[in-house]
Amino acid sequence: MENLPEHFDSLFSVDCVIFGFDEGELKILLIERNEAPFDGWFALPGYFVEPTEAIETAAQRILFESTGLKGIFMEQFYTFGALGRHPQGRVITVAYYAMIRLTGNKEVAPLPTTHFAKRAVWMSVKDMPELAFDHSRIFRKSFEKIKNKISYQPIAFELLPEKFTLTQLQQLYEVVLNKKLDKRNFRKKMLAYDILKELDEKQKGVSYRAAKLYKFDKRKYAKNFQKELSFTR
């Protein structure tokens, strides 16, 4: 971190775990640092919160700087404040996870506008390297959270294109939950929730039978569930 702000002894920052789903893989956006500490290491996008900035606003700013997108789905999940977590002083960090639609949008975040980053990469969660600071821990906690959450809240749709096939949806659940699901049972259950809208449209550009496309239907969802549901177990 180049110029340490004045009140470095009680600083806070925001770190974002940005998830994307592409080619059947769950990925997160990492930046490669080009400054000490942890020069050359991969890290989560994040930065200090400005003195007159709400935490949530700071998170949105960081998401915009790293992806060029606004209005991304985002949720705070934990605050990390162990004493030694930052080698240069006392920094507590509020962590958010976010989800963006990668498919058909692949060029999201080729170069973040943040200064201390050489480049940004989409890294599959399967190949996650050791990260700078305590970011590995932050990543693991975020992953646990979404694993849990995807079973009772409709967050999966934040990762898929607006129009998706049931197979894509199932693959996403399989990757996140890290287990195979039965096709018939998955479809039966998902459709029974009555939160999807079946479109009069099919997949294009595939060299086999095209699948029907579906949309997540917010109205139906709101109608059918006051608060929760319980997807895949």
Place this chain on the structure above:
Amino acid sequence: MENLPEHFDSLFSVDCVIFGFDEGELKILLIERNEAPFDGWFALPGYFVEPTEAIETAAQRILFESTGLKGIFMEQFYTFGALGRHPQGRVITVAYYAMIRLTGNKEVAPLPTTHFAKRAVWMSVKDMPELAFDHSRIFRKSFEKIKNKISYQPIAFELLPEKFTLTQLQQLYEVVLNKKLDKRNFRKKMLAYDILKELDEKQKGVSYRAAKLYKFDKRKYAKNFQKELSFTR
């Protein structure tokens, strides 16, 4: 807050929602402030985090100061950092909920050692007044969290005496979930989890048939559940 610390523009604090269960009621520990701002208002126990103190340690300290107890069950659940939340400047606060065994321990926290508090009271969640700062919001969020959590993690036992009856356990679930449960089904399900140890002992001092006492059995729990279970729905 009497003497504003020097770096008031980036301060952080910890606030604790301390739950107790007594006489069939779920209560939280509030302090009555005797200083501006919010002089005379009820608030959550909380204070600034020291510059060389981990957040978690600060939470433990506040719990000890308010209750005289150590080793309390405690979990961080959210960080509040809206710009206007503290009338005197920028303070973000990391919130924890905690649970203590009130029954048979009623004299917990008659007088907290924190300076800015007139007194502490156990307030039923049904009678919660408007609280200082954004503490009402913090309380509501904590309540949502434990409502949710009690259905899949064994946190209820943190609120009960070590030896408890199934009826007490059921009452606690009923209060937290805010709905009546069927006695036979509740017992069947709870016993089926096989996480309780039935004691050779009965309730004492009641003027009716005494109930069997049970203990939460951590070993059984660990054996039967790698991570989760799914209590009452």
Place this chain on the structure above:
DNA sequence: ATATAAGGTGTATTTTTTACACTAAGCAAA
């Protein structure tokens, strides 16, 4: 002995979850 108050127990029904395999459709290549 009797009244009182909670303790403690079982079964039938419905709902949900699971396991499981083949035909249909669309495209591509021969």
Place this chain on the structure above:
DNA sequence: TTTGCTTAGTGTAAAAAATACACCTTATAT
């Protein structure tokens, strides 16, 4: 135009879990 390839799409039976429901038992107090 036929054939092969690949994924789409579908139903049923069995098991497990959740629900609804009521009466006798036991300890204490009077």
